Amino acid sequence: MELVIIAAAIMMGLGGLGAAIGVGLLGGKLIEGSARQPELAPKLQTTFFLGAGLVDAIPIIGVGIAMYLIFVVAPGVGA
Amino acid sequence: MARKPLKVVNTPGANIARPPVHRITLVQLAVLLPLCLLVALADEVRAYSLAAGGLVAVLPQAWFAARAFQRRGASAAQAIARNSYIGEVGKFLLSAVGFALVFAMVRPINGLAVFAGFLAMLVIQILGSWWLLRRRPTG
Numbered sequence: 480m481e482l483v484i485i486a487a488a489i490m491m492g493l494g495g496l497g498a499a500i501g502v503g504l505l506g507g508k509l510i511e512g513s514a515r516q517p518e519l520a521p522k523l524q525t526t527f528f529l530g531a532g533l534v535d536a537i538p539i540i541g542v543g544i545a546m547y548l549i550f551v552v553a554p555g556v557g558a
Numbered sequence: 559m560a561r562k563p564l565k566v567v568n569t570p571g572a573n574i575a576r577p578p579v580h581r582i583t584l585v586q587l588a589v590l591l592p593l594c595l596l597v598a599l600a601d602e603v604r605a606y607s608l609a610a611g612g613l614v615a616v617l618p619q620a621w622f623a624a625r626a627f628q629r630r631g632a633s634a635a636q637a638i639a640r641n642s643y644i645g646e647v648g649k650f651l652l653s654a655v656g657f658a659l660v661f662a663m664v665r666p667i668n669g670l671a672v673f674a675g676f677l678a679m680l681v682i683q684i685l686g687s688w689w690l691l692r693r694r695p696t697g
Contacts, residue, residue, distance in 0.1 A: 495650065502646050506639035517632030522691070524638055525577055528626055529687035531646060532619070536680055539650065543614070543657045543676060547669050550661035 483553040487545035494538030501534035576630065579623040582686035586616045586679050593678070597671075607668040611675030614656035619683055622649040 509527045513520040590612040598605035625645030629637045660672060 491654070498646070498650065502643065506642060509642075510635045510639050513632040513635035513638075520632035520635060521577075521630060524627070524630065525687070525691050527638075527642065528579070528623070529684070529691055531622070531626070531642065532680075532683055532687055535646060535650065536684075539618075539653045540673070540676070542650070542654045543673060546654065546657035546661050547672075550658065551667065551669060 494541035498538040604671040607671035608675040611672035615679035618649040618652035
């Protein structure tokens with residue numbers, strides 16, 4: 480049963496790492512793009528918003544599945 | 559005809575219209591509530607599980623949108639990126655805490671309905687962001 484907890488931890492950790500890399504890249508490109516073409520900054524900000532929503536969707540679903548594993552599949556181990 | 563004098567604004571980017579991101583949240587809630595009521599006619603557990611999953615998606619997303627669009631304009635690009643990172647961390651933590659609370663405290667729970675509600679709100683969020691990107695700026 481402890482394997483369920485380890486699986487949940489790996490799921491959340493790797494998901495968070497991926498999201499951090501993705502949003503970091505997006506933020507860097509937002510600053511770079513705004514510096515190159517300031518008139519496009521509002522559009523880039525909205526594109527960033529859309530991109531960030533897509534990038535963090537999968538890790539957050541991973542976190543949700545991890546919480547399901549911890550609290551529903553193996554509640555005795557998590558308590 | 560006399561023109562109105564222009565108002566001097568000192569905050570960078572303050573004269574750029576804020577995109578109506580709050581509308582996405584309103585649409586999400588407008589879809590979620592009737593959907594839950596409809597499902598409640600068939601199964602109560604599925605209905606509140608669906609509502610819980612939807613709210614776990616909507617509330618952190620609203621927080622992120624508020625943080626990401628706090629500042630506007632090219633001169634505030636670094637502040638926008640910083641606010642967005644803070645918003646992203648907050649969104650991640652709020653989602654984790656939300657899922658933990660739902661799965662730990664709500665009994666009985668239908669896991670599939672929780673994830674269905676979450677995914678439905680996610681689809682509306684992506685479509686709403688795409689609509690924001692395509693609309694012509696008014697400000």
